[in-house]
Amino acid sequence: MTVLSPPRPRVARVATWIFFGLNGFAVGMWVVHIPSIERATAISHSTLGALLLVLGGAAFVGMQVAGPLADRLGHRRLVPAAGVLLGLALVGPGLAGSWWALGLSLLLVGFGNGALDVAMNSHAVVVERAYPRPIMAAFHAMWSIGGAIAAVVGAATLGAGVPAAVSLGCCGAFCVLASLVAGRFLIEAEPTPASADTDAAEPASTGAAPTRLVWLLGAVAFALMLAEGVANDWAALHLEDVLGTTTSTAAFGYGAFAVAMTVGRFATDRVAALVGPVAIVRYGSALAAVGLTAAALAPWVPLALVGWALFGLGLSGGVPQLFSAAGNLDTRASGALMAKVVGLGYVGLLAGPALIGGLTRWMPLNVAFAVPVVLCVFAVAFAPALTRADRSAG
The missing domain is CATH 1.20.1250.20 (MFS general substrate transporter like domains)
Structure with a gap:
């Protein structure tokens, strides 16, 4: 405190x-x-x-x-x-x-x-x-x-x-x-x-369990930010290459994602105060998986835009909860712990577009989107790590 x-x-x-x-x-x-x-x-x-x-x-x-x-x-x-x-x-x-x-x-x-x-x-x-x-x-x-x-x-x-x-x-x-x-x-x-009196008696985050928890939070951040990176570089190209839209219309793919993510981030704090960070990551990641699946399988542009918007809305709140949890694990080493989680997330952000680009040599672009969908499901499964983080911080 x-x-x-x-x-x-x-x-x-x-x-x-x-x-x-x-x-x-x-x-x-x-x-x-x-x-x-x-x-x-x-x-x-x-x-x-x-x-x-x-x-x-x-x-x-x-x-x-x-x-x-x-x-x-x-x-x-x-x-x-x-x-x-x-x-x-x-x-x-x-x-x-x-x-x-x-x-x-x-x-x-x-x-x-x-x-x-x-x-x-x-x-x-x-x-x-x-x-x-x-x-x-x-x-x-x-x-x-x-x-x-x-x-x-x-x-x-x-x-x-x-x-x-x-x-x-x-x-x-x-x-x-x-x-x-x-x-x-x-x-x-x-x-x-x-x-301050309990600092010496309780080495909060120096044990093996909190260290593993930091890497688990980082793995979830990697998964969610890799999915975000895919949207940044491939949303517009998906509409143009898969659905055959014009370049100007394809730009609305990323636009739908970005606007929904921004709006979602402004709303997330109020929702998190009511339902808690675990629910934000769990249900947000599930919504993101559904949204990207809908976008990938959509035969019409309007449905694809709805899918990209749901994808952005679902991803909007997860990463801030992970960063906050990492920074609160130990107030004496908040920056060092956060650097690990932020760093892993950033690696995912960079790796996502390149990974999808490589997969498109062997499969259609919308099929390659199965990778970020699976990673969103991974985030759903490991969202309870935030509960463990709260207990460790407490």
């Missing part, structure tokens, strides 16, 4: 919203500029794919470094520092003129993004402990809002012919400034006297 002054958690909650929104905005601005940066550096699609793997690997390293640092240095130092690093790193891709310069830039972007991801999620758990109800899912919804704003801003700047160096430079400067301002309103976890 933690003791925090009443006004501070509300202010810290707003500051945490800002960091989640900034992270989504920064990542979104990089994504919308990928085609123009690819042309500016004169690299091939295969080279770009390799560089994106470099970015993903650097992000994973940043997550594992930031987790223990958050426990050691505190969130008020690490979260804004990671935000500043990501903002500064965003300038690099816009200035890159060769593949190696772009690769070095993406190393920094990936590391900063991974560090901020873990640091802000770890701080979100600290803020959530000060509230009488769950609030984690709304933070993740703000990430989605930031990405949507980036899509609009990026489309406007690209349409106006603004160079990528200028757009990304302004975005980076904004991230730096906002990180420095919002960082002043973050909070640290403070153990109550009772918990």
Whole structure:
């Protein structure tokens, strides 16, 4: 348990919203500029794919470094520092003129993004402990809002012919400034006297059982985020290749998924307060499995759109519950524990699109969707791990 002054958690909650929104905005601005940066550096699609793997690997390293640092240095130092690093790193891709310069830039972007991801999620758990109800899912919804704003801003700047160096430079400067301002309103976890007295007597999460529990939470996060990654890269292509729609109509596939996921994340906290995190993961994952199955088997576009929307709605609340559970296993090592779960989830997010792409060499795209459906069923089966996490934290 933690003791925090009443006004501070509300202010810290707003500051945490800002960091989640900034992270989504920064990542979104990089994504919308990928085609123009690819042309500016004169690299091939295969080279770009390799560089994106470099970015993903650097992000994973940043997550594992930031987790223990958050426990050691505190969130008020690490979260804004990671935000500043990501903002500064965003300038690099816009200035890159060769593949190696772009690769070095993406190393920094990936590391900063991974560090901020873990640091802000770890701080979100600290803020959530000060509230009488769950609030984690709304933070993740703000990430989605930031990405949507980036899509609009990026489309406007690209349409106006603004160079990528200028757009990304302004975005980076904004991230730096906002990180420095919002960082002043973050909070640290403070153990109550009772918990401090029992720290020495109860080594909360140093045993083998809690360690296995962390990896189990990470495995469920891997499954759900792999499914999310499949939707990000293959929803539109499914409508175009399997159902024969136009490119413009196919875009509604991902749109239905993304909108439903964002709305679901804003609603999840209220529902979780009533039914608990286990029900969110169990029934949400079941709904996601039904939705993706319906989309894969749908003979008509409207039914497929409904399926993708149900898929997004089902996935919307699960991952925030897993992150919150990991961060609460041991308040003294919240960042390090969360880094493991977030890192495994991120690996799934990266692996999903590539796995489906490989399977399409031997089977139709909609048949390959059986893999994320099975992983959603896996999440249904192991949702009770959240109950064990609550008992361990207690």
